[in-house]
Amino acid sequence: MLVRLIEMIENNAASMAKELKGKLLSDPSTSSYQTLVDQTLYQNIFEIYSRLGHWLLRDSEKGEVRTHYSSIGRQRFEEGFPLHEIIQALVATKRHIWDTVLEKGIMRTTRELDSAVDFITYLNRFFDMAIYYTTLGYYRELQLQQAS
Amino acid sequence: MLTKKIIDLIEANALQLSKEIKRELLLHQSTRSYQKIDEKILHDWIYDVCSRFSYWLDEDREKGEVQQHYKNLGRERLLQGFELPEVISALYLTKRRLWAFIAASREADSALNLNQIVEASFLLVRFFDHAVLHVSEGYEESLRSKYGYEAPLSNPERLSEAIAAKQKLEQPIYEEPKLPSLCFTKGMIRFG
Secondary structure, three states, X not given: OHHHHHHHHHHOHHHHHHHHHHHHHHOHHHHHHHHOOHHHHHHHHHHHHHOHHHHHHHOOOOHHHHHHHXXXXXXXXXXXXXXXXXXXXXXXXXXXXXXXXXXXXXOOOHHHHHHHHHHHXXXXXXXXXXXXXXHHHHHHHHHHHHHO | OOOHHXXXXXXXXXXXXXXXXXXXXXXXXXXXXXXXXXXXXXXXXXXXXXXXXXXXXXXXXXXXXHHHHHHHHHHHHHHOXXXXXXXXXXXXXXXXXXXXXXXXXXXXXXXXXXXXHHHHHHHHHHHHHHHHHHHHHHHHHHHHHHHOOOOHHXXXXXXXXXXXXXXXXXXXXXXXXXXXXXXXXOOEEEEO
């Protein structure tokens, strides 16, 4: 059942990425994302949704999350993004997953609710790590700049 | 409210939970600066969140009061010498412990149903999402006032310039040549 929830997101990755891209581009609290090339922004979101199973279940030591998101943090610093906008975008990415799960109405039976609890645990663990390492990458780059 | 029972449980166990979270913050390598804080003060910081959970989870407060509280916290932590990743990690460790407590409550109390657990987790996640976001905003404000650092795209003029540059970049470099329109005039072909 947990796998079914993940597959549902992966199978809807393209439309979900398109929807979230639209939200980020129109939301004033993530206005820096308007400076990214549209295709890059779409691809970054699609990369999370289409490989959700990998991020949530297979990267158990979170090594890839560390490398990938530290690098995103450094890159966004170089591009001049305020950190809170990056955090806001990651939170919106997570919420969009949860909203889609609720919208599809697949939490009726006890078994489905049980899986939802597991799903919440994995989803939050991944996004907590993603936000933490993005902040770390961003912050280290800021320290380097301030030191030089 | 479905989740009231769970929130009450957190508040009733706030003292014990605060002790456990404090221990975790003191041992975890991502929150090393917390070792420099007086243990009593650290305990009070954590206890304040755990013991007033239902107060904090009120949606109106989340929009105003929680925002202000965590922005102030972000500003203070910079002045106290904490690194922002440490502050965020401390919030996540707190959330993780509370989530483990909620999940375990179900086994201890069979009257709690899964709907309540899912709803409580939703509130918990939303609360900490707000907290992390506003702590970062406050921390960035302090970076600006204390060290003069401001992310370039925070400046509306620079943001507009960067958006214009991107739009220029996205314009197609090669434009499809327009074919001349053909007109027929008395049996002759004339290019329009």
